[in-house]
């Protein structure tokens with residue numbers, strides 16, 4: 001791992017920014033996280049790591065990164081892969097639109113750019129699933145272009161150290177933070193600065209209980225000096241959380257089971273599931289009728305669970321249903337040998353059911 005020459009490039013910065021950058025880089029000199037994608041200059045590997053790590057902790061994302069590189073060592077292998085194989089490799093990470101965009105972009109890079117990622121920030125930004133943050137990360141890490149990254153970690157660090165009360169989720173605020181991050185960036189060492197500030201936010205200046213007592217920024221941190229650490233960063237919008245209620249039916253048919261593919265533009269698009277209905281309440285109306293005249297009240301509940309996503313809580317109840325109870329099977333259902341079920345990509349909540357250890361009724365407990 002290349003070690004940094006702090007004084008060479010911090011000395012080129014304006015005086016007002018010098019202290020912050022120097023203190024940050026001194027911290028990183030001692031606390032650099034050794035991660036495989038950080039030593040790579042390959043835009044494919046950097047892009048892969050950035051997409052996997054969106055909304056995902058490093059410890060969880062690392063085995064996925066390694067698995068993807070093993071299965072799809074270059075952008076050409078990923079582009080040529082079947083979508084189900086990409087989803088299968090992604091299974092358990094959630095936010096499946098990322099996997100879909102990943103596959104789409106791999107095809108675009110392989111077909112239109114002959115396997116070479118664009119070498120400009122704007123070119124990277126034009127690719128599907130690559131927003132300003134990811135474009136800046138690839139541009140700086142792979143090509144050393146002077147682009148400052150702005151993710152949740154960076155917002156938090158800048159907001160606290162510089163005592164900024166502008167909301168980080170409004171366009172005006174974003175613009176100000178982008179300007180500040182850009183003004184701090186040492187132009188010839190963009191990757192080192194970007195890595196340092198992201199690591200500092202991820203390890204030291206974390207959202208809850210930041211390690212202020214043992215922080216080398218104390219003397220220059222406005223939030224610490226003025227007792228506002230808990231108040232910063234400021235968000236304007238409070239997240240409105242939505243609840244969704246899914247009811248899945250395991251229809252066993254000899255040594256087979258019926259599943260269906262989620263094709264609608266919705267969560268888990270492209271993944272598989274047991275046939276289901278969705279209701280607006282925890283328990284559908286006792287008189288609800290399923291596909292072929294079967295009453296909801298005749299179905300045996302087996303298990304229920306929930307999954308917390310960023311914007312919504314998913315409640316899932318699972319039931320058993322004998323094939324003989326169904327007069328017809330809808331065209332969209334797929335009959336799969338039980339022994340081959342694991343070959344299909346499923347959302348995590350279905351795996352919760354497959355791996356269940358007990359019969360449990362959550363919905364009836366009154367929990368919402």
Ligand code: SF4
Pocket residue numbers: 160161204205206210211212215216217218221223224229
């Ligand atoms: S003193 Fe606390 S709030 Fe300020 S940078 Fe350090 S960890 Fe973050």
